[in-house]
Amino acid sequence: MKLKKILPVMGCVLATSVLLVACGQSKTTKHTSTADKVAKATKQKVTQADVTNAKKLLLNQKKWRYNAKNKAYYQVGIKYGTKTKSKTYESMGIFIPAKYVTAKGTGQKTYSLTFNQKAKVKGYTAKTAPIVMPVNTPGYAAQAAPTGYDSSSAKYTKAGFIYVAAGCRGLNQSDKSNGSSPWGVTDLKAAVRTLRLNKSRIAGNTNRVFTFGHSGGGAQSALMGATGNSKKYLKYLKAIGAPLATTAKKATSDAIDGAMAWCPITSLDTANEAYEWNMGQYSNSGTRKQGTWTKALSNDMATNYAQYINKLGLKDSQGKTLKLKKSSTGIYTSGTYAKYLKKEVKQSLNNFLKDTSFPYKASSNEGPSGAAGQSGSKMKMPSGSKKAGAMKNAKKGSGQKPSGKMPSGGMAGSSSTSNKTYKTVQAYIKSLNKNGKWITYNAKKNTATITSMKAFVKHCKTASKDVGAFDGITRQQTENQLFATSGSSANHFDSTISQLLKSNSSKYAKLKNYKSSYAKAYSSDLKKTDAQGSSIQNRLNMYNPMYFLSSYYSGHNTSKVAKYWRIRTGINQTDTALPVETNLALALKQNSQVDSVDFATVWG
Numbered sequence: 064m065k066l067k068k069i070l071p072v073m074g075c076v077l078a079t080s081v082l083l084v085a086c087g088q089s090k091t092t093k094h095t096s097t098a099d100k101v102a103k104a105t106k107q108k109v110t111q112a113d114v115t116n117a118k119k120l121l122l123n124q125k126k127w128r129y130n131a132k133n134k135a136y137y138q139v140g141i142k143y144g145t146k147t148k149s150k151t152y153e154s155m156g157i158f159i160p161a162k163y164v165t166a167k168g169t170g171q172k173t174y175s176l177t178f179n180q181k182a183k184v185k186g187y188t189a190k191t192a193p194i195v196m197p198v199n200t201p202g203y204a205a206q207a208a209p210t211g212y213d214s215s216s217a218k219y220t221k222a223g224f225i226y227v228a229a230g231c232r233g234l235n236q237s238d239k240s241n242g243s244s245p246w247g248v249t250d251l252k253a254a255v256r257t258l259r260l261n262k263s264r265i266a267g268n269t270n271r272v273f274t275f276g277h278s279g280g281g282a283q284s285a286l287m288g289a290t291g292n293s294k295k296y297l298k299y300l301k302a303i304g305a306p307l308a309t310t311a312k313k314a315t316s317d318a319i320d321g322a323m324a325w326c327p328i329t330s331l332d333t334a335n336e337a338y339e340w341n342m343g344q345y346s347n348s349g350t351r352k353q354g355t356w357t358k359a360l361s362n363d364m365a366t367n368y369a370q371y372i373n374k375l376g377l378k379d380s381q382g383k384t385l386k387l388k389k390s391s392t393g394i395y396t397s398g399t400y401a402k403y404l405k406k407e408v409k410q411s412l413n414n415f416l417k418d419t420s421f422p423y424k425a426s427s428n429e430g431p432s433g434a435a436g437q438s439g440s441k442m443k444m445p446s447g448s449k450k451a452g453a454m455k456n457a458k459k460g461s462g463q464k465p466s467g468k469m470p471s472g473g474m475a476g477s478s479s480t481s482n483k484t485y486k487t488v489q490a491y492i493k494s495l496n497k498n499g500k501w502i503t504y505n506a507k508k509n510t511a512t513i514t515s516m517k518a519f520v521k522h523c524k525t526a527s528k529d530v531g532a533f534d535g536i537t538r539q540q541t542e543n544q545l546f547a548t549s550g551s552s553a554n555h556f557d558s559t560i561s562q563l564l565k566s567n568s569s570k571y572a573k574l575k576n577y578k579s580s581y582a583k584a585y586s587s588d589l590k591k592t593d594a595q596g597s598s599i600q601n602r603l604n605m606y607n608p609m610y611f612l613s614s615y616y617s618g619h620n621t622s623k624v625a626k627y628w629r630i631r632t633g634i635n636q637t638d639t640a641l642p643v644e645t646n647l648a649l650a651l652k653q654n655s656q657v658d659s660v661d662f663a664t665v666w667g
Contacts, residue, residue, distance in 0.1 A: 125169040163182060
């Protein structure tokens with residue numbers, strides 16, 4: 064599949080289409096034992112109270128409105144819970160191509176709809192059209208629900224999709240304690256269940272729901288794909304009065320068919336350690352300066368991460384188990400896992416050389432740009448001259464304007480190539496090799512090789528966050544706010560750091576800037592519970608897709624996992640470590656519930 068131009072990932076019809084195309088390439092192998100295990104684990108008891116609650120959330124078929132410019136019918140202010148409190152966030156809008164419906168006026172600019180099952184838009188009908196949901200929550204921010212026609216829906220409805228803009232709570236709203244894990248994903252799940260409750264009242268195939276998002280939104284999109292029908296969310300869904308059953312006394316489902324994630328800031332249980340192993344161990348400045356206790360902590364975290372990888376049981380495409388080994392230089396920088404990552408970096412660079420037209424203008428702040436199409440689906444990225452408007456388009460493409468703050472560190476990589484124009488490939492490679500040769504280029508084959516992961520990190524992906532990158536020593540990171548409790552707007556959540564502080568306190572105490580209060584703070588926070596009685600660890604599990612995807616975790620096979628996945632990440636970005644996204648893709652490929660994983664790292 065070769066495409067000359069790629070639209071931005073955030074709000075990108077094309078990228079969503081690629082995900083949907085993959086859905087037509089299902090495996091024929093049936094995983095009966097896994098299916099039975101999942102069905103048993105996710106089976107939900109339906110009560111009469113659930114049925115009564117559901118009746119209150121049925122759509123009013125006489126309140127649809129029409130947008131003549133984009134030829135779409137829509138309804139906003141649709142509640143997905145009978146106990147929701149936020150008018151700004153806890154509702155959704157549904158946008159339907161006009162061709163799918165026959166409308167009858169019911170009042171002043173309102174209509175009642177019936178569905179035309181024969182009319183087609185781009186090959187879809189009112190019965191088969193997929194439903195797409197943007198998750199535009201950078202930094203796990205809240206996503207406001209639409210209050211009128213959402214112009215971002217136009218490109219999707221014109222492509223034949225049903226567009227659902229569901230609001231959800233997050234970190235930038237006024238209710239800080241309830242804007243934390245797992246409320247954002249809970250709200251999105253409630254929206255999906257409400258769609259299925261009303262499947263006869265809307266157009267589209269409610270069995271084919273797809274989410275997409277970037278950064279914190281990418282994380283929550285991945286969670287939507289990994290946590291389908293998990294019982295861990297039930298008490299939270301009940302707390303907002305989400306429809307857990309239909310009026311016919313059948314349990315509703317919040318499982319989705321596919322998830323697209325760009326730079327998902329996720330796997331927070333080990334993300335701090337991954338950051339130190341992948342990037343932190345090569346840094347000797349700031350909180351990683353020699354002689355500081357945080358440098359010693361960084362090294363201990365890197366070692367711990369290697370031990371985690373060796374227990375995780377990830378495998379490559381040939382079924383070879385990926386592991387790390389002690390090395391003569393660096394912390395566990397040899398072994399099959401290290402070789403796999405190095406190969407991934409090399410592949411990313413070579414995809415870039417193959418797909419990029421020169422002269423090439425580098426940019427360090429593109430985020431989800433046209434480069435998203437690189438490799439994977441053999442898609443051609445735009446030439447440098449077309450890139451200038453990529454970020455502008457990305458910002459306006461996914462339902463709502465970005466709100467809240469991005470995770471600390473920013474999206475920019477640290478490559479010396481940023482914001483320059485390179486006339487030839489050779490000039491570009493020369494710039495990368497400016498501070499020491501680490502790339503060898505073969506002009507005849509237009510291919511390159513790299514010397515080591517250390518060289519790549521030092522030249523292109525130096526650590527931009529302090530130790531710990533997500534669970535800050537003074538609770539200063541955005542992610543600390545995810546685990547807020549009553550009276551505490553931010554809490555520690557990393558049990559590995561807590562254990563290291565407890566075990567190595569005498570060592571750290573001999574080094575610069577250590578305080579005994581740090582260990583006590585972590586230990587104290589990890590004992591806290593939220594209003595529903597869930598521990599920090601339980602909430603962390605609920606916001607960790609790997610917990611549900613990998614057999615290493617007890618949550619494996621306790622949820623219905625999405626079949627189709629598309630994951631992209633800028634390989635230079637320093638918000639999260641490369642292993643985080645790589646592990647997610649590898650775990651998905653090993654998960655028997657998953658049919659298709661389209662994963663690629665994007666150079667530059």
